Amino acid sequence: MTGWWLGVRCTRNPERLSQNFGLIRQSWRNEETTMARIDGVRKPRGLYQRLLFWMVKRRFGRVMEPLRVMCLHPQVLSANAALELKLEKARALSxxxxxxxxxxxxxxxxxxxxxxxxxxxxxxxxxxxxxxxxxxxxxxxxxxxxxxxxxxxxxxxxxxxxxxxxxxxxxxxxxxxxxxxxxxxxxxxxxxxxxxxxxxxLGMKAEGFSEGALCHIPEAKSRSAA
The missing domain is CATH 1.20.1290.10 (AhpD-like)
Structure with missing residues (x-):
């Protein structure tokens, strides 16, 4: 589930931030929500989060709840983004x-x-x-x-x-x-x-990304890994 971090890459370009600002400002409106145990960010805080929301929604059609929750802790958000973006370049395996x-x-x-x-x-x-x-x-x-x-x-x-x-x-x-x-x-x-x-x-629910294409039932709770 690494792909949604790809939207972070262009945040280092101030000119591009400015050009995209109008679109970003609209991207978080009218979002359907999937509540978890912690209520995540509904309206992004600051230009970085607005850009991130816009890029993720453009790629996946929505802003998923784990990202909204992680936005409540900027250090956790940036640390995870940095790791995921680096690993996107790993190509030793298919x-x-x-x-x-x-x-x-x-x-x-x-x-x-x-x-x-x-x-x-x-x-x-x-x-x-x-x-x-x-x-x-x-x-x-x-x-x-x-x-x-x-x-x-x-x-x-x-x-x-x-x-x-x-x-x-x-x-x-x-x-x-x-x-x-x-x-x-x-x-x-x-x-x-x-x-x-x-x-x-944190109680994240399935958000329908598979669109019912398959029956995706997690393992039984009795398993030790769960």
Whole structure:
């Protein structure tokens, strides 16, 4: 669910800020809201937030609730934006593989918003709907490659509590991925753990980004990861 941070990039150009100001001022009006446990920012505060709201709405059609809530804490907002923007440039692994890992982690933690949003991004990347539908049961499905299987097993081991990554699993991982790719895989699995736990703890609901394309049911609450 990384894409909504892309709108931050042009904030360093004062001329562009000025040119876009009129559009930005209108972007947050008449927004439908999805309430979480903390009421997020309805009207953006300052030019930075107005620009961010405008860019996110232009790309995704709406300003999602996690962004609204994070805007209440500018330091948390800017720290997360900086990390996400840097990781957007990571290319050791395909976006399709990282998308599967992110969606699986979100399912295990049980975050409705993250499952919905990651699923919509995966569909836009061109991942087959049947593959996403089979993701909770990837071990029994023939739709996943051996590399995808070991990556998903690794992400699950990182997500379930207590965290246990065996030496045998790591050796199987090394049979498919370079050290750089393993580092990137680990980072994205860990980052989705952070996103999903943050959003789930604050009660973020699914916002319909998948538009009912698939049945996106999070894992049962009885699972230890949730």
């Amino acid at each position: 976006g399709a593989l990282k998308g599967l890992v992110e969606q699986r982690v979100a399912q295990l933690i049980g975050c409705p918003f993250c499952v919905d949003f990651s699923q919509s991004l995966n569909l836009k990347r061109g991942t087959e709907a049947a593959k996403l539908q089979a993701l909770p049961r990837w071990r029994e499905s023939s739709l996943f490659t051996q590399a995808e299987r070991v990556a998903l097993e690794y992400a699950e081991a990182m997500t379930r509590l207590p965290l246990e990554v065996s030496d045998a699993l790591f050796e199987r991982l090394r049979a498919h991925f370079s050290d750089q790719q393993i580092i990137e895989l680990t980072e994205f699995a860990a980052l989705e753990n952070k996103r999903s736990r943050f959003n789930h703890a």
